Amino acid sequence: MKKLIVAAAFALVSASPALASHYDITFHGTQRPAGHHRSLAVAKAASASCFTQTGTSPEDAPTQAYKDCMNAQGFRWIATKLLKDPPAKHEASGIPAGHFIDSDTGMLCRNSGGAAISVPPPNNMTVRYTSKHGLNCTRTGAMSICSNL
Incomplete structure (x- = not known):
């Protein structure tokens, strides 16, 4: 039997352009209300709540406390990847002000x-x-x- 996994991937983008990377965190939804997977909106709300409760930052790698909080809300941690952002487009150089x-x-x-x-x-x-x-x-x-x- 093929098991359908709902992975809630949170692209937590760093606010600092100097970092030029972000974490892609994947969770497996363990709760199935009425046999259906929960929505991504529910997973994002749980993520925001866990960041607040644990005092961790979305810009950093997830801590064990964050993973435990997500697990308590029905989302088991699967993986975390550090992804490089594409290079930002820069203004053309040499253009006079105005x-x-x-x-x-x-x-x-x-x-x-x-x-x-x-x-x-x-x-x-x-x-x-x-x-x-x-x-x-x-x-x-x-x-x-x-x-x-």
């Missing part, structure tokens, strides 16, 4: 009241963007090259 890159043209722009003034980026700046026609483009200075490759 300016932005137009995502349709790759031009360097600044707001001037009700209009934006756009100029080609400096020759030492390369901008990659997608044109309004869906082509991948690269702009360096006044030269823009687009390709569907």
Whole structure:
């Protein structure tokens, strides 16, 4: 007989971008009210309650007290994995304060009241963007090259 396991995975994301990782904690729901698995919302509520009761932090690896609390609420600990977060997207470097890159043209722009003034980026700046026609483009200075490759 194939046993159906409901694993409540809690991606507890670290608040600090410097850590660039989070814990993925997997539990097995041991209680079956009326023969049905409990919802993920119930598991998340139990998790939040256990973090509060044990004084532990979601940013840290689960403690034995946290695991015991979850077990008392009908969720048996299975595994904990430390996962690396994908790299964060960074703002393009070299853009002067108050300016932005137009995502349709790759031009360097600044707001001037009700209009934006756009100029080609400096020759030492390369901008990659997608044109309004869906082509991948690269702009360096006044030269823009687009390709569907």
